[in-house]
Amino acid sequence: xxxxxxxxxxxxxxxxxxxxxxxxxxxxxxxxxxxxxxxxxxxxxxxxxxxxxxxxxxxxxxxxxxxxxxxxxxxxxxxxxxxxxxxxxxxxxxxxxxxxxxxxxxxxxxxxxxxxxxxxxxxxxxxxxxxxxxxxxxxxxxxxxxxxxxxxxxxxxxxxxxxxxxxxxxxxxxxxxxxxxxxxxxxxxxxxxxxxxxxxxxxxxxxxxxxxxxxxxxxxxxxxxxxxxxxxxxxxxxxxxxxxxxxxxxxxxxxxxxxxxxxxxxxxxxxxxxxxxxxxxxxxxxxxxxxxxxxxxxxxxxxxxxxxxxxxxxxxxxxxxxxxxxxxxxxxxxxxxxxxxxxxxxxxxxxxxxxxxxxxxxxxxxxxxxxxxxxxxxxxxxxxxxxxxxxxxxxxxxxxxxxxxxxxxxxxxxxxxxxxxxxxxxxxxxxxxxxxxxxxxxxxxxxxxxxxxxxxxxxxxxxxxxxxxxxxxxxxxxxxxxxxxxxxxxxxxxxxxxxxxxxxxxxxxxxxxxxxxxxxxxxxxxxxxxxxxxxxxxxxxxxxxxxxxxxxxxxxxxxxxxxxxxxxxxxxxxxxxxxxxxxxxxxxxxxxxxxxxxxxxxxxxxxxxxxxxxxxxxxxxxxxxxxxxxxxxxxxxxxxxxxxxxxxxxxxxxxxxxxxxxxxxxxxxxxxxxxxxxxxxxxxxxxxxxxxxxxxxxxxxxxxxxxxxxxxxxxxxxxxxxxxxxxxxxxxxxxxxxxxxxxxxxxxxxxxxxxxxxxxxxxxxxxxxxxxxxxxxxxxxxxxxx
Amino acid sequence: xxxxxxxxxxxxxxxxxxxxxxxxxxxxxxxxxxxxxxxxxxxxxxxxxxxxxxxxxxxxxxxxxxxxxxxxxxxxxxxxxxxxxxxxxxxxxxxxxxxxxxxxxxxxxxxxxxxxxxxxxxxxxxxxxxxxxxxxxxxxxxxxxxxxxxxxxxxxxxxxx
Numbered sequence: 001x002x003x004x005x006x007x008x009x010x011x012x013x014x015x016x017x018x019x020x021x022x023x024x025x026x027x028x029x030x031x032x033x034x035x036x037x038x039x040x041x042x043x044x045x046x047x048x049x050x051x052x053x054x055x056x057x058x059x060x061x062x063x064x065x066x067x068x069x070x071x072x073x074x075x076x077x078x079x080x081x082x083x084x085x086x087x088x089x090x091x092x093x094x095x096x097x098x099x100x101x102x103x104x105x106x107x108x109x110x111x112x113x114x115x116x117x118x119x120x121x122x123x124x125x126x127x128x129x130x131x132x133x134x135x136x137x138x139x140x141x142x143x144x145x146x147x148x149x150x151x152x153x154x155x156x157x158x159x160x161x162x163x164x165x166x167x168x169x170x171x172x173x174x175x176x177x178x179x180x181x182x183x184x185x186x187x188x189x190x191x192x193x194x195x196x197x198x199x200x201x202x203x204x205x206x207x208x209x210x211x212x213x214x215x216x217x218x219x220x221x222x223x224x225x226x227x228x229x230x231x232x233x234x235x236x237x238x239x240x241x242x243x244x245x246x247x248x249x250x251x252x253x254x255x256x257x258x259x260x261x262x263x264x265x266x267x268x269x270x271x272x273x274x275x276x277x278x279x280x281x282x283x284x285x286x287x288x289x290x291x292x293x294x295x296x297x298x299x300x301x302x303x304x305x306x307x308x309x310x311x312x313x314x315x316x317x318x319x320x321x322x323x324x325x326x327x328x329x330x331x332x333x334x335x336x337x338x339x340x341x342x343x344x345x346x347x348x349x350x351x352x353x354x355x356x357x358x359x360x361x362x363x364x365x366x367x368x369x370x371x372x373x374x375x376x377x378x379x380x381x382x383x384x385x386x387x388x389x390x391x392x393x394x395x396x397x398x399x400x401x402x403x404x405x406x407x408x409x410x411x412x413x414x415x416x417x418x419x420x421x422x423x424x425x426x427x428x429x430x431x432x433x434x435x436x437x438x439x440x441x442x443x444x445x446x447x448x449x450x451x452x453x454x455x456x457x458x459x460x461x462x463x464x465x466x467x468x469x470x471x472x473x474x475x476x477x478x479x480x481x482x483x484x485x486x487x488x489x490x491x492x493x494x495x496x497x498x499x500x501x502x503x504x505x506x507x508x509x510x511x512x513x514x515x516x517x518x519x520x521x522x523x524x525x526x527x528x529x530x531x532x533x534x535x536x537x538x539x540x541x542x543x544x545x546x547x548x549x550x551x552x553x554x555x556x557x558x559x560x561x562x563x564x565x566x567x568x569x570x571x572x573x574x575x576x577x578x579x580x581x582x583x584x585x586x587x588x589x590x591x592x593x594x595x596x597x598x599x600x601x602x603x604x605x606x607x608x609x610x611x612x613x614x615x616x617x618x619x620x621x622x623x624x625x626x627x628x629x630x631x632x633x634x635x636x637x638x639x640x641x642x643x644x645x646x647x648x649x650x651x652x653x654x655x656x657x658x659x660x661x662x663x664x665x666x667x668x669x670x671x672x673x674x675x676x677x678x679x680x681x682x683x684x685x686x687x688x689x690x691x692x693x694x695x696x697x698x699x700x701x702x703x704x705x706x707x708x709x710x711x712x713x714x715x716x717x718x719x720x721x722x723x724x725x726x727x728x729x730x731x732x733x734x735x736x737x738x739x740x741x742x743x744x745x746x747x748x749x750x751x752x753x754x755x756x757x758x759x760x761x762x763x764x765x766x767x768x769x770x771x772x773x774x775x776x777x778x779x780x781x782x783x784x785x786x
Numbered sequence: 787x788x789x790x791x792x793x794x795x796x797x798x799x800x801x802x803x804x805x806x807x808x809x810x811x812x813x814x815x816x817x818x819x820x821x822x823x824x825x826x827x828x829x830x831x832x833x834x835x836x837x838x839x840x841x842x843x844x845x846x847x848x849x850x851x852x853x854x855x856x857x858x859x860x861x862x863x864x865x866x867x868x869x870x871x872x873x874x875x876x877x878x879x880x881x882x883x884x885x886x887x888x889x890x891x892x893x894x895x896x897x898x899x900x901x902x903x904x905x906x907x908x909x910x911x912x913x914x915x916x917x918x919x920x921x922x923x924x925x926x927x928x929x930x931x932x933x934x935x936x937x938x939x940x941x942x943x944x945x946x947x
Binding site for chain 1: 860
């Protein structure tokens with residue numbers, strides 16, 4: 001029987017009521033009395049030198065408060081990067097300056113040059129037209145391999161070249177890797193592209209800066225996944241403000257998917273300008289502006305080689321990747337192609353020798369950073385495509401080849417720096433085979449063929465590393481931040497509870513799922529527990545939400561804080577019950593003395609904590625505890641996905657006919673929310689596989705800068721998805737045994753879709769090895785007819 | 787500035803607007819009805835869908851002046867006077883048809899317009915109708931399911947797809 005409350009229950013989301021009635025409070029819904037509006041004049045060319053910038057006419061336009069240029073930010077810090085990667089020769093990455101407004105050069109279409117603050121947005125836009133700007137155009141650096149050539153145009157004049165770092169992980173001895181490949185019975189090689197994407201949360205970014213002279217206090221309202229991180233970065237590295245004078249609020253946030261992790265220039269600008277203009281300053285991104293200023297995702301070009309022995313065991317893996325970082329280092333960009341990508345190249349397999357090589361390139365494109373999955377989709381795509389190609393070349397069943405090479409003993413130390421704590425990859429594959437009715441595929445294929453369609457089945461396995469941790473290890477790897485989280489459990493006198501958390505909910509349903517845990521631990525109704533998040537003036541210092549970390553990391557802090565609360569409450573209960581603390585048990589909201597019928601209710605104990613008349617003298621009054629939690633390891637969700645497609649041989653059109661996901665997320669708090677997270681991830685993965693592509697031309701013009709030309713998945717592009725998460729191997733190192741589910745769908749689905757298309761084509765007699773994403777009708781048609 | 791008058795959620799309202807003022811900004815900025823969201827500038831995402839004289843309209847693609855004298859319905863007018871959810875809103879909550887909530891007002895308004903014309907749409911009809919409403923969170927699964935449930939169709943079997 002499904003539970004109807006607490007851990008494991010599909011509790012309906014309490015936050016839905018405000019969202020369904022138009023009562024949400026998103027950043028653009030916030031207006032501060034007297035606010036002015038800022039419009040950014042952005043570069044419309046990819047690379048150039050600013051030769052003249054005259055704002056005097058704009059300043060004289062009606063309603064204009066002030067026009068800012070790069071000059072106003074001389075002496076102010078630039079946008080920081082939060083992760084220093086060390087290259088394979090031991091040198092630190094090249095780290096160019098990233099100014100708030102362009103200083104002398106523009107480096108991508110969308111690079112902000114000037115900011116016009118005016119009484120109305122329309123006046124600010126009108127004034128931007130009056131700015132006299134001349135830019136000497138330079139050759140644009142777009143193609144990554146060309147950017148790496150000796151003598152290539154430099155994106156940053158003060159750097160040695162366009163290579164941020166040349167990084168390696170795994171086997172460092174090339175001779176040893178060569179020896180493995182030389183001795184292989186079979187080697188499968190694949191060149192592939194992981195297409196550049198734009199996260200496109202439906203809510204564009206917004207920032208409202210406010211400054212109060214009387215108290216010298218700032219408030220920044222912003223669309224962020226991690227308000228404390230923004231406050232720290234902005235105060236310590238950009239504007240040089242004391243944190244206690246700055247409040248950052250991320251209220252209801254309309255989706256993030258990674259792109260709202262990062263500290264953006266517009267946030268720092270609005271904060272800075274609020275003081276400079278002595279007026280609140282608001283910026284609301286248009287969608288077109290989002291396309292050229294939100295950090296993009298993916299954009300890898302890779303060659304992967306898999307060596308197998310005569311028995312089809314994987315014996316070696318080598319990858320060489322060019323990773324596009326864009327024009328500047330976004331907040332966590334440098335970590336994505338390295339520690340979030342290279343470490344995942346073992347996948348679910350016991351390949352003994354692995355070498356990962358990554359060259360990260362500066363180009364005249366929008367900065368690239370984490371997008372749902374962040375490095376793990378890129379790793380999984382390479383690995384699972386090459387495994388699938390190997391199966392086809394060897395004429396073996398792709399599931400059997402995977403099963404044969406699965407890791408089966410845990411914990412397992414991979415050759416690429418991770419230790420998987422738990423997993424049951426065969427068990428999860430069993431679940432997939434049943435849930436996807438793979439036995440019935442032949443009949444479904446026959447039915448498709450009878451309609452003149454080619455049908456294909458694509459399999460994919462994935463492993464991911466979530467809840468990035470622990471802080472001391474990531475610090476050694478270059479992280480300039482800790483990756484713990486925090487929660488404060490404040491019990492009110494009458495027994496209701498406010499939990500202040502460092503995690504941020506922007507669709508994940510924390511306001512519902514987190515109380516399920518606390519209520520379950522105490523045995524009270526979920527409605528007595530409320531989550532407070534998104535405001536640095538209310539919550540403890542936590543690192544926010546990304547990398548499927550919220551429950552595994554912040555949830556663990558919340559459990560620890562709740563345990564402290566319960567421990568203290570037991571002391572009070574023991575006093576009230578005149579019993580030994582060791583004999584006190586808490587169940588269903590009642591403290592009782594073991595083996596007796598003496599008990600006292602939760603509410604009586606909490607009231608006593610705040611009205612401490614009959615009270616243990618050695619215990620402090622009140623009932624409020626904070627805990628910080630630094631994970632001992634990553635968590636390792638894993639899964640097996642099956643996609644069935646139909647391909648129209650006349651047009652190359654692909655339709656997804658059936659999609660099934662079997663995931664192992666460890667223990668699950670709210671199955672309904674977990675299902676929803678998987679659905680959404682699959683939807684985005686199908687988007688990447690079939691539709692989405694962020695395209696630049698050779699001059700660095702962004703060709704896909706609106707929903708008119710960037711193909712987002714729509715309701716009729718996708719099917720209902722089958723989701724099974726009954727394969728559960730709980731995480732061994734966090735108190736809830738949870739692993740994280742937010743990114744799985746986006747990691748696991750693109751290779752499944754592409755593998756399915758190739759299976760359809762090959763089964764239909766078209767020998768096609770690979771098609772790059774998005775697998776558009778024109779690409780499929782070309783592959784079929786080449 | 788020109789004066790514009792209309793009925794919004796049953797109340798007569800009026801205001802002075804520029805010729806270029808969009809209906810979405812009239813609702814959001816002049817009337818503080820911020821439930822109507824703006825997610826794009828090309829009439830693609832549908833977060834701004836409202837009802838104008840009973841028809842679903844993208845309010846970012848219509849001038850406020852064009853709605854002069856019209857009956858306009860927004861998400862704020864969908865729930866009961868006591869704040870209770872209507873059938874579609876309740877189905878969205880029951881079936882987890884929303885996550886971040888940003889596209890949700892437009893989805894609910896589109897669903898209401900669909901069900902007015904087609905009280906028992908098929909899955910394919912729902913998906914086709916929602917072409918003009920983007921959601922980045924749900925993969926559409928639970929939105930389609932919620933609309934089927936709101937139209938009185940059994941959506942329970944879909945969960946096991």
